[in-house]
Amino acid sequence: MFAATQPRRRRKEARPSELTAAALALFVEKGFAATRLEEIAIRAGVSKGTLYLYFDSKDALFKAVIQEGIVPVVAEGEAIAARHDGSAVELLERLLENWWSRIGETEYAGIPKLMIAEARNFPDVARFYYENVIRRGRALIGAALERGMASGEFRRLEVETTIEVVIAPILMLLIWRFSMAPCLGREIEPRQYLAIHMELLRQGLERSRV
């Protein structure tokens, strides 16, 4: 009785996130418009109507999916940066590692691909995502870069743009995984990819030794 009740309760509380998890997986795979609510319901093991107990509409479900996928990652990065007292390149490395283990290896990994695909259909969600994730993520990288430039560890480059160049390969790794890779059976091995990216950055950012 008790053992039976416990899971049931847990399930009830966990219901919304079970639904958003199912929705995320399908939105990432097929895109928002091409995903039917019934598919989501089936994948979550509920009926179509149940979705409407938790979300007002398909749009609202999309927004919830994005919001849910945001929560703690950037904050952790900010904490890491605040605590960090090693070199700038070590900081970049740790941020990247944290980001990878907290996003790249979790169920949220599909969000960047989804956000990119749907941004223009949900511009307000895109702005929300930008304000709450991208801007803060960029700020983290930007601070690390500036710290390195200030200390003489990095050479001087225009920071804002450098941020984009640094972030881009990380995003492409995820995008590739959720778009072309499943069609080709041609995964990119993330560890090696990130190592080479970091290696190029390490030397590429280094202040020229004359």
Added chain:
Amino acid sequence: MFAATQPRRRRKEARPSELTAAALALFVEKGFAATRLEEIAIRAGVSKGTLYLYFDSKDALFKAVIQEGIVPVVAEGEAIAARHDGSAVELLERLLENWWSRIGETEYAGIPKLMIAEARNFPDVARFYYENVIRRGRALIGAALERGMASGEFRRLEVETTIEVVIAPILMLLIWRFSMAPCLGREIEPRQYLAIHMELLRQGLERSRV
């Protein structure tokens, strides 16, 4: 009033490529599923039914859009590589410049974003695109990297993965432009972006100076 377009001077000129151009623009903006054929027709200045004189179905139109957007770019890159006799880093630079002027600044710029968003809904098209564009593009970069490593200009890195890291920022530039940027009014300035990418690569790939 003045520029009232000639009422009926279409027929032979209302070529499939006008239709695919309109389709590409809308597919990129809204995604395949969310784009209505009527919108495409209106944008192309024809009626709904006319689309079916040239394409069997919405799916067929999508495939035509991708195929049309492929043709000559990679071939030019291959010609450039074949003719090149400078340093490897110069070759990378020229390939990147060519790619930018032949894709990044044309109407085809949206294709990577579109392909990424829809790959899993059109796996055969994704494979086609991979075989005819991505694979050949990667081969170009790979050859340049290997040339540089062979000549001692570049340090030795695992080539296949390095290719991905080199290409990623270029793709992200386009993806960003057709996804988040229009929602944020926050364009990335391509010249500066590509310059910094190239600068990081130049020094990042350089054989370690002792």
Added chain:
Amino acid sequence: MFAATQPRRRRKEARPSELTAAALALFVEKGFAATRLEEIAIRAGVSKGTLYLYFDSKDALFKAVIQEGIVPVVAEGEAIAARHDGSAVELLERLLENWWSRIGETEYAGIPKLMIAEARNFPDVARFYYENVIRRGRALIGAALERGMASGEFRRLEVETTIEVVIAPILMLLIWRFSMAPCLGREIEPRQYLAIHMELLRQGLERSRV
């Protein structure tokens, strides 16, 4: 005003057979292609979409209409023939009467006209109908004819073809009723028609008395 049907007492009762009944009536009247699904839905008192809860497509609905209209009639005829121990002409008479009361006077009366009009658009359904209805019906008549010939009651005629000639007027009666008659207001009176048909057969089949 008085008999306003209960607003919502459908659900489980809005059974497929209500839908096929509505479809049959309209298919018989207008033909398959010229009948709109919406008309069927309206006649059945449901909405367009509801049809798709029970049938995959308009074609599937057609098939269901035919299948539904087949069930028990021939089996009854077979039982009658098995039990019969009078003369062959009496057997013919009883088969014809049963057929008339079980088909000619029911909602299924339109099926022969429908099947004839649409056979070539649904050849597999036509074959199904042939195997499950026509072939068995012919066998019944054939057995009665052969019994009569064996007993000396009937003269000898080529049986297979005679079957067709015997059946034809019965089918034409229904076909006429659902095709020309409604346009002319000129019904054929079935009892008299069947009586004369039977009368001609009785004497026409009789073994010549010299």
Added chain:
Amino acid sequence: MFAATQPRRRRKEARPSELTAAALALFVEKGFAATRLEEIAIRAGVSKGTLYLYFDSKDALFKAVIQEGIVPVVAEGEAIAARHDGSAVELLERLLENWWSRIGETEYAGIPKLMIAEARNFPDVARFYYENVIRRGRALIGAALERGMASGEFRRLEVETTIEVVIAPILMLLIWRFSMAPCLGREIEPRQYLAIHMELLRQGLERSRV
């Protein structure tokens, strides 16, 4: 030159009936609504637009098809009946033979099936067909029957209904040929069928021999 011109001229004059012939074949096969004008045009070797040079609309084409298929057959029957001076059963036989050779073995054989399938969608055409074909055909048969009854050759039966019973198998022969037969590969051999029909009639109508 001359040889080339001749056929061309002939073709021009024959054009409308080439079109109705193509239309008849397809209307019979698929039904009116399911037949596309383009199919008709292709079968007739012209373009879609050309149909509209000769017929105002698809409906008008249908009407022309029926009208064209009517012309001379009944008149011939009437002439035969007028000239006939043998027995009533011989007259029936000759009418039937004429009907068969003038309809059953020609391109017009499909009209009864077509008229039956479409009557309710074209009630005015149905009435036209009734007045100009069916009524006169029935009158022919009716006159023969009455002649036979008057002379004592035939027994007395209610004439109007007997007409129907006499005609029905002939119509069913054609209907079967253009509906079920092509789906089953199971043709009815017409000569034998008509012979048995006539044989049953001969004896069935005969005045009872005591």
Added chain:
DNA sequence: AATGAATGAGGCTTCATTCAT
């Protein structure tokens, strides 16, 4: 006279959403 490109109304079908149970 003939063509065939173009049109757009209309039909089949899908699916987000509602609602009685």
Added chain:
DNA sequence: AATGAATGAAGCCTCATTCAT
């Protein structure tokens, strides 16, 4: 809270009809 039958707006697609050539 949960279901799933029902709805109907909306999208893809067809095809009769038009019209410039």
